[in-house]
Amino acid sequence: MSTSQHGAAQAAAATLRTTPAIRDRCGQLLARAREGGSTWFTVDEGAIATAAREVADATRRRYPKGHIPFHSRWRHLEAGGVDRKGELDRLMAGLPPTSRAHAMVDLTFISVLLDAGAGADWSYTESASGQGFTRSEGLGVASFHAFTAGLFSSDKDHPLQADAQGLRALQTDHLAAAFQVRGNNPLVGLEGRAILLRRLGEAMSEQPEIFGQDGRPAGIFDLLVSPLGPDVPRTADVAAHDILSQILLACSGIWPASNAIGTIPLGDCWRHAAVRGDGLSDGWVPFHKLSQWLTYSLLEPFAWSGVQVRGLDALTGLPEYRNGGLLLDTGVLRLRDEGAARALWQPGDELIVEWRALTVALLDEVAVEVRKLLHLDAQRLPLACVLEGGTWAAGRELAQRHRGGLPPLRVASDGTVF
Numbered sequence: 001m002s003t004s005q006h007g008a009a010q011a012a013a014a015t016l017r018t019t020p021a022i023r024d025r026c027g028q029l030l031a032r033a034r035e036g037g038s039t040w041f042t043v044d045e046g047a048i049a050t051a052a053r054e055v056a057d058a059t060r061r062r063y064p065k066g067h068i069p070f071h072s073r074w075r076h077l078e079a080g081g082v083d084r085k086g087e088l089d090r091l092m093a094g095l096p097p098t099s100r101a102h103a104m105v106d107l108t109f110i111s112v113l114l115d116a117g118a119g120a121d122w123s124y125t126e127s128a129s130g131q132g133f134t135r136s137e138g139l140g141v142a143s144f145h146a147f148t149a150g151l152f153s154s155d156k157d158h159p160l161q162a163d164a165q166g167l168r169a170l171q172t173d174h175l176a177a178a179f180q181v182r183g184n185n186p187l188v189g190l191e192g193r194a195i196l197l198r199r200l201g202e203a204m205s206e207q208p209e210i211f212g213q214d215g216r217p218a219g220i221f222d223l224l225v226s227p228l229g230p231d232v233p234r235t236a237d238v239a240a241h242d243i244l245s246q247i248l249l250a251c252s253g254i255w256p257a258s259n260a261i262g263t264i265p266l267g268d269c270w271r272h273a274a275v276r277g278d279g280l281s282d283g284w285v286p287f288h289k290l291s292q293w294l295t296y297s298l299l300e301p302f303a304w305s306g307v308q309v310r311g312l313d314a315l316t317g318l319p320e321y322r323n324g325g326l327l328l329d330t331g332v333l334r335l336r337d338e339g340a341a342r343a344l345w346q347p348g349d350e351l352i353v354e355w356r357a358l359t360v361a362l363l364d365e366v367a368v369e370v371r372k373l374l375h376l377d378a379q380r381l382p383l384a385c386v387l388e389g390g391t392w393a394a395g396r397e398l399a400q401r402h403r404g405g406l407p408p409l410r411v412a413s414d415g416t417v418f
Helices: 003-016 020-033 047-062 083-089 097-113 135-148 164-168 172-178 189-204 219-225 240-248 287-302 321-329 338-342 348-373 383-403
Strands: 041-043 124-125 131-134 237-239 269-271 284-288 308-310 333-335
Touching: 003 284, 020 041, 020 284, 020 348, 041 348, 047 321, 047 348, 047 383, 083 097, 083 135, 097 135, 097 189, 097 219, 097 287, 124 135, 124 338, 131 135, 135 172, 164 189, 172 189, 219 240, 237 240, 240 308, 269 308, 284 348, 287 308, 287 383, 321 333, 321 348, 321 383, 333 338, 333 348, 348 383
Parallel strands: 237 308
Antiparallel strands: 041 333, 124 131, 269 284
16 A cells, blocks of 8 residues: 555545444434435434434333433443442452542443444352342453452552453463353353453553553543643543544454454544545445443543543444434334344344444434423433433333343344444
């Protein structure tokens, strides 16, 4: 690849690593579907109100006092009514504030990267509470205890960290033991999870300017918040999109998807023939679902560390099967061919790319209607809270009602897309 070609590829990748590009490309496909141009879906405008009612009802049930937190991995860490954040605080007692911030950021990174679909046959029993957990909650609780036990640290004297050496040396069977995986308790994608963490370790060791000499996810916190020293400035603030941008730049090489422009990996970006854009970005639809889920999940650790995070609504809705299922199960989206629900699809198939794009674009519209029903404005109910209240929970409830919890479309995912 020539210098000019490489420069064009870098420019295209930079465009695709922004949420305005996500909204623009997804909006193109929604406009096309509304005009009847989609091969796969029709859009029922009247059903948006139905979806909004489901979301508002779920929000009132889940948060009757009206205090709706952000959609975040930390909600899963509260599973079973156990205050694991308080437990972590006790373990961090005596540590300086910056070290506590580092531990929370490291934990968030690891827990989010381990949050792929667990499958219907796996569960985790927490010894301290005696409670059993499945799916995202189980993965969250298991990841919390693996982290606090030092599984991801190379330093036995400092267990509350994840570092490059510890992750590169992570053995799949050690991860399996921490997640209680046995013959009768199988976890879908176990090896893929271990590989992803090892790849994060490699990426961190190769970028000490971002992740520090020890190679820790918390290096991103220092880079954004306190680049001149270890103490968090009293006036520290950061834009949510800056957190996402740093994640997308620093972690672009860890994702298993082979999508790339030239030699530059794109991660969660996919081709769709109907999407237009400038230069080499033409025909690509970016989503960055897991990176945005990680960004949402980092909002609270940043805030707990004294950092104000602004511009939350720069982030988009998450294009995964609970949010997308909400739209199909409420009839906002309808399959032109009902038989498509019985097929097994790949993440790069046009139907799946379009479903995810329509999900992102429509979530913004559903959020407007939900705010009206709850008598709240965008400042008091940002998209991060609509998702939590919210769209994900309503999608899960509808899936349970209609299909015993299964998603409405079958996708052979590697765990970093759904």
